Amino acid sequence: MSNTRTKPNSFSDVPAAPVDPMFVLKKEYDQDAYPLKVDLGAGVLRDQQGACYELAVVKEAKRQLEELHLSHDYRPTTGNEAFRKNAARLMFGDQCETIKAGRIASIQTVAGTGACRIGAVFLKKYWSSTSSSTPPSVHIGTPTWGNYHPLFKHAGFETSIETYPYLDTSQDIDLDSVLTALNSAPDRSIFVFQGCCHNPTGRDYSMSQWTQIAEAMQAKGHFAFFDTAYQGLGHSAPEDAWAVRHFTERNIDILVCQSFSKNAGLYSERVGALHVLCATPSIANNVLDQLRSLMRWEVSSAPAYGAELANILMSNPALQARWQTELGTIRQGIASLRKEFHRQMTEYFKTPSPRTGTVDGWDHILKENGLFSWTGLTAAQTRSLIDKHHVYLPGNGRINVSGLNATNITRVAEAFNDVIKSSM
Ligand SMILES: Cc1ncc(COP(=O)(O)O)c(C=O)c1O
Structure with a gap:
C-alpha cells in the first residue's frame, strides 16, 4: 500500500522564539579560544580565577x-x-x-x-x-x-x-x-x-x-x-x-x-x-x-x-553565622573591585564616562550595590570590547563586577579606555 500521507505540518507556523542575549553571549564566550578572555556577563559570583564561586559554608x-x-x-x-x-x-x-x-x-x-x-x-x-x-x-x-x-x-x-x-x-x-x-x-x-x-x-x-x-x-x-x-x-x-x-x-x-x-x-x-x-x-x-x-x-x-x-x-546557628560572615567578605571583595576599577578609569586612564563624557561620570560605580555596574557603554562599544579585547558583556553595558580580579582588572580597564576613546 502506498503511503499517500504527506509529512506532518502541524507546527509549520511556529516561528523561532525570541533570542536570549545572555545565552548567546555565554555561547560566544565559551567558543572563544583566547586564553585571556574575560566574562563580565551573567550575574554569577566569580572567584579570583573567574570560575563560579562556591561558598565554603555551602x-x-x-x-x-x-x-x-x-x-x-x-x-x-x-x-x-x-x-x-x-x-x-x-x-x-x-x-x-x-x-x-x-x-x-x-x-x-x-x-x-x-x-x-x-x-x-x-x-x-x-x-x-x-x-x-x-x-x-x-x-x-x-x-x-x-x-x-x-x-x-x-x-x-x-x-x-x-x-x-x-x-x-x-x-x-x-x-x-x-x-x-x-x-x-x-x-x-x-x-x-x-x-x-x-x-x-x-x-x-x-x-x-x-x-x-x-x-x-x-x-x-x-x-x-x-x-x-x-x-x-x-x-x-x-x-x-x-x-x-x-x-x-x-x-x-x-x-x-x-x-x-x-x-x-x-x-x-x-x-x-x-x-x-x-x-x-x-x-x-x-x-x-x-x-x-x-x-x-x-x-x-x-x-x-x-x-x-x-x-x-x-x-544551624553556627553555619548561619559563617554564611553571613562569608557574605560580608564577598561584599568587601566586590567593594574593593569597584574602588580599583573606578581608580583605573578615573586616575590611571583618565577615561571619560560614555554616559557623561567626563571623567567624574564613573562615580556611579561606587554608589552601586551588589554584583552589577551599569557602565553606560553603548551596544557598539560592548561589541568592540568583545571583538577586539575578548571582554564579554551584554549589549546594555552592564558588567558583573565580580568577574574582575587582580589578574584581569587592568586589562579590562585598558580595553574600556580603548573602545571609549576610539569611539569619541
Ligand atoms: C532581578 C532578578 N530577579 C530574579 C532572578 C532569578 O534568579 P534565579 O531564578 O536564578 O533564582 C534574577 C537572576 O538573574 C535577577 O537578576
Whole structure:
C-alpha cells in the first residue's frame, strides 16, 4: 500500500522564539579560544580565577547533607517545610510579628524565577482592580531585568504592562518620576520592585525614598511585587530586606520572590521561595492552598537538594553565622573591585564616562550595590570590547563586577579606555 500521507505540518507556523542575549553571549564566550578572555556577563559570583564561586559554608552544608543519606522520594508540593519557615525568617526577620501571627503564606519555588512565575500567575488570578472591566496593570521601573516583561505577559498580563524611568540622566534615583508613576497609575495597580542590588543598575532606593514610595503605594492601594534575588550581597541580609520589612510593617499588600541562587551560589539547584502577605491567618491558609495548586500544575513538587542545603545554612546557628560572615567578605571583595576599577578609569586612564563624557561620570560605580555596574557603554562599544579585547558583556553595558580580579582588572580597564576613546 502506498503511503499517500504527506509529512506532518502541524507546527509549520511556529516561528523561532525570541533570542536570549545572555545565552548567546555565554555561547560566544565559551567558543572563544583566547586564553585571556574575560566574562563580565551573567550575574554569577566569580572567584579570583573567574570560575563560579562556591561558598565554603555551602561545601560544609554539602558534607553534612551527604551524611543524612536522604531518599529521593517526592517531597510535599509546597516544598520543604523547615526551609519555607527559615526562608521567611531570613526575609522578614526572626521577630516578625506577621510571621508569628501566621499571616504569611510561603512556598518553596524553582528559584527566584519560579517565585516570580507563580507570584505573577497568582496575581493574575486573584488580584483585582477597582473596575471590573479593566484588569490591574503591572508597572516596572526601567531599566530592568529582561525577564519581567515576558514573564508577566506569559502570566496573562498581555496588554497591561507599563514602564517608567526610575533613574535620571546622571544615574541617580529619580524619585519624582517614581512618585508620578505611583500617583498616576490606576488604584490597585501592581508595582514590581527589586528589594536590593538592582539588576541591571545596582542603584537601590534609600530608606527615606522607600518610605515615600510606601506612603504613595498605601494611598493608592497598590500591590508591591518584590523581587529580592541578591539578599546579603549589597549590605547585610536584614539591611537588604529593609524595604520588604518596612512594607510588611505598614501592612501594604505585598508578595516577595526570594532566591538563593546568588547569596548561596546555588544557581543550578534552583532554590527559592514565594511569600504572600495576607490579612488574616485563615486567608493565609487559603492562599497557601492556592499556591500549592499552582505549584502542582506547574512543577508538581519543588526540587529537594538545593533547598536541603539552604535549610542547613539557615537552621544551624553556627553555619548561619559563617554564611553571613562569608557574605560580608564577598561584599568587601566586590567593594574593593569597584574602588580599583573606578581608580583605573578615573586616575590611571583618565577615561571619560560614555554616559557623561567626563571623567567624574564613573562615580556611579561606587554608589552601586551588589554584583552589577551599569557602565553606560553603548551596544557598539560592548561589541568592540568583545571583538577586539575578548571582554564579554551584554549589549546594555552592564558588567558583573565580580568577574574582575587582580589578574584581569587592568586589562579590562585598558580595553574600556580603548573602545571609549576610539569611539569619541
Ligand atoms: C532581578 C532578578 N530577579 C530574579 C532572578 C532569578 O534568579 P534565579 O531564578 O536564578 O533564582 C534574577 C537572576 O538573574 C535577577 O537578576
